[in-house]
Amino acid sequence: MNTTEQVQKHYEYLLAEIYSWMSGDFETRVNQTKEFFIKHNITPAAEISAAVDLGSGHGIQSAALAALGFKVTAVDFNDRLLNELKKNCPHVVNIINSDITGYDFSNVSPEVVVCMGDTISHLDSFEDIKKLTGSIFRNLKPGGKLVLSFRDLTNELKGTQRFINVKSDDSKILTCFLEYFNEYVNVTDILHYKVNGKFVMKLSSYRKLKISAAAIISELKSNGFNNIIQEQISGMHYIISEKTK
Structure with missing residues (x-):
C-alpha cells in the first residue's frame, strides 16, 4: 500500500x-x-x-x-x-x-x-x-x-518526545506517536473517545514524508x-x- x-x-x-x-x-x-x-x-x-x-x-x-x-x-x-x-x-x-x-x-x-x-x-x-x-x-x-x-x-525526536498530545477535551483525547525511517515518518494517531461514559481507544497509522x-x-x-x-x-x-x- x-x-x-x-x-x-x-x-x-x-x-x-x-x-x-x-x-x-x-x-x-x-x-x-x-x-x-x-x-x-x-x-x-x-x-x-x-x-x-x-x-x-x-x-x-x-x-x-x-x-x-x-x-x-x-x-x-x-x-x-x-x-x-x-x-x-x-x-x-x-x-x-x-x-x-x-x-x-x-x-x-x-x-x-x-x-x-x-x-x-x-x-x-x-x-x-x-x-x-x-x-x-x-x-x-x-x-x-x-x-x-x-x-x-527531518529533525528526529527521541524517546518520549515522540508522543505528542494533539488535542484533548472532556470527551476526546488525540495523541500521536512518531517512528522515524530514512525517507518518512510513520505517524500513529491514538484517539480515546467516550462511549456511555467510558473511554474507548481507536488507532490508525500512516506515513508522512520527511x-x-x-x-x-x-x-x-x-x-x-x-x-x-x-x-x-x-x-x-x-x-x-x-x-x-
Missing part, C-alpha cells in the same frame, strides 16, 4: 470524523488564514480570478480565498470532509473528489494555488512533489502564486518560481512563491 492509499484509509477510519474538532473554531481559522493571505498580497488581481485549494479538507483555505473574492476550486479525496466543505463554504464554485496528484489543471488557469495543512507530506515520494510543483508552475498564470505549508520532520524547507525552496527555484518567502507559524513552515511575469 502506498502512502496516498494509507492516508486515504486513515482519514476514512479515524481522522475525517474528528478533523473539524481537531482544527478548532472554523470562523477563527478562516479569519486567520484570510489575514495571512492579505499579508502576503494573495488577493484577486482581476474581477474573475481562479484559485485552487489542493487538499482542501473541510474548507478553511477555500473559505478564506472565497471571502477575498477568488473563484475557488477545492480538491480533496475524502467525501465526509467535502460534504462539510459544502456546508461551510457555499460560495466555493467547484468541489472535486480527487487525489491532488490526479487533479487536471487544464480546465483552469489559476492565479493562486494553495496546498496547506501538511498535505504535501502525504505524497508518496519527493519525486511526486517535484511533479506536482512542476505541473502547478506550468498551469499558473504569469504572476500567479503557490502557497505551501508543512511540518519539517521534507525540509530548504529542499522545497530548492525545488521551487528549479521549476522557475521566484520571490520566495518563508515563515514559520506554530511549528508549520509556510512558503509562498511566484511565477514571475
Whole structure:
C-alpha cells in the first residue's frame, strides 16, 4: 500500500470524523488564514480570478480565498470532509473528489494555488512533489502564486518526545506517536473517545514524508518560481512563491 492509499484509509477510519474538532473554531481559522493571505498580497488581481485549494479538507483555505473574492476550486479525496466543505463554504464554485496528484489543471488557469495543512507530506515520494510543483508552475498564470505549508520532520525526536498530545477535551483525547525511517515518518494517531461514559481507544497509522524547507525552496527555484518567502507559524513552515511575469 502506498502512502496516498494509507492516508486515504486513515482519514476514512479515524481522522475525517474528528478533523473539524481537531482544527478548532472554523470562523477563527478562516479569519486567520484570510489575514495571512492579505499579508502576503494573495488577493484577486482581476474581477474573475481562479484559485485552487489542493487538499482542501473541510474548507478553511477555500473559505478564506472565497471571502477575498477568488473563484475557488477545492480538491480533496475524502467525501465526509467535502460534504462539510459544502456546508461551510457555499460560495466555493467547484468541489472535486480527487487525489491532488490526479487533479487536471487544464480546465483552469489559476492565479493562486494553495496546498496547506501538511498535505504535501502525504505524497508518496519527493519525486511526486517535484511533479506536482512542476505541473502547478506550468498551469499558473504569469504572476500567479503557490502557497505551501508543512511540518519539517527531518529533525528526529527521541524517546518520549515522540508522543505528542494533539488535542484533548472532556470527551476526546488525540495523541500521536512518531517512528522515524530514512525517507518518512510513520505517524500513529491514538484517539480515546467516550462511549456511555467510558473511554474507548481507536488507532490508525500512516506515513508522512520527511521534507525540509530548504529542499522545497530548492525545488521551487528549479521549476522557475521566484520571490520566495518563508515563515514559520506554530511549528508549520509556510512558503509562498511566484511565477514571475
